[in-house]
Amino acid sequence: TQLEHLEAHTAGKKLKVGFSAGLTDSGVVGPFDQETTLIFSKTVVNVGLGYNQSAGISVFTAPVRGFYFFSFTAADYLKGYTGLHLYRNEEPVFFSLELNDHGGYASTCSSMALQLEAGDRVRLSLPASYRLYDDSRNFSVFSGFLLFPL
């Protein structure tokens, strides 16, 4: 279980926590009528088991109070807006977006260090009417890790 994993880690010298995931191999995601928390279904790495999918969304749950770093890239190839909100629990923390006015590929990315409390949940949300694209090449990706506990 996650708790056992955490206990094993904290008994040792360093708590190892981090993940990354790609959005999908299935192409277009959105647009939706309302803002929608996404599933980044292609888990690439998940150390410490903080990153999980439940209730139709992907959520990273902080196992300890600490200093974390998160980054994401949102891509699309049709005209219109692409972008993502990163949420800590119910609070939007940072946002990146881009208008694609040419219909070729475009992307936007952002990253930010955050202090989280144990149990804080981090997720990415697509604004209403926005779109994302991904395939096996991993255009739209999400990563995070614990730098140190506090």
Added chain:
Amino acid sequence: TQLEHLEAHTAGKKLKVGFSAGLTDSGVVGPFDQETTLIFSKTVVNVGLGYNQSAGISVFTAPVRGFYFFSFTAADYLKGYTGLHLYRNEEPVFFSLELNDHGGYASTCSSMALQLEAGDRVRLSLPASYRLYDDSRNFSVFSGFLLFPL
């Protein structure tokens, strides 16, 4: 004080240093007639007290010689250039910029690992005639952390 904080840290097993900040809740920053070091006034996290505002600018001062990682995102929604130079002391280290030719939201981001000496100062500078936008959603952000001392 910062020195006491540093001594407490180095007496322990790991030096914990990192910060993040959003630019402003007040909307547009710039354009200025000359290149201008910015204040990222919304400090989100500041562990180790390396990130401070003084003399009208935001500066991260490295507490020890080490391997650091920095990232920023610059956003705007009017036609023209947005972008930022990251400086180490008086030396520009890396630069990211983007022409917005459509007047919708656009952003540019970059990140880079750097070796800093104790006392090195890192800051972000807006080129002359460039603009940035930010509000409570944190479009324009700046983060950095120490990965390990050297």
Added chain:
Amino acid sequence: TQLEHLEAHTAGKKLKVGFSAGLTDSGVVGPFDQETTLIFSKTVVNVGLGYNQSAGISVFTAPVRGFYFFSFTAADYLKGYTGLHLYRNEEPVFFSLELNDHGGYASTCSSMALQLEAGDRVRLSLPASYRLYDDSRNFSVFSGFLLFPL
């Protein structure tokens, strides 16, 4: 040698591994007739000696199994596509690209956490017909580091 360096590190308490590099001071890179692994020739920092240039390409070789983080920014100022594939050995892992339809500066960036095995090689590749630009200001950059061994 790299092996001695690694042994010295592992005898101590923390393995210190990370690098960053800018692409070139010489301006335009590409377009090429086929996808081409690049040389990011301006090494800014290289701790642990994982980052090297050989056989005309730049490669980061993981000294140990672990959790790594990589980021890159690709910039250009002419119309057409810019972008980069990050490869782990012979496998493309993630990709970021952007159509520049205005002929001003534009850039695209991405970052991702990856689990690597000892000896895994990470490199950046420019797709056929794509272009990059860099000069002394470091528009196009590549960084990576080990967060923890596994």
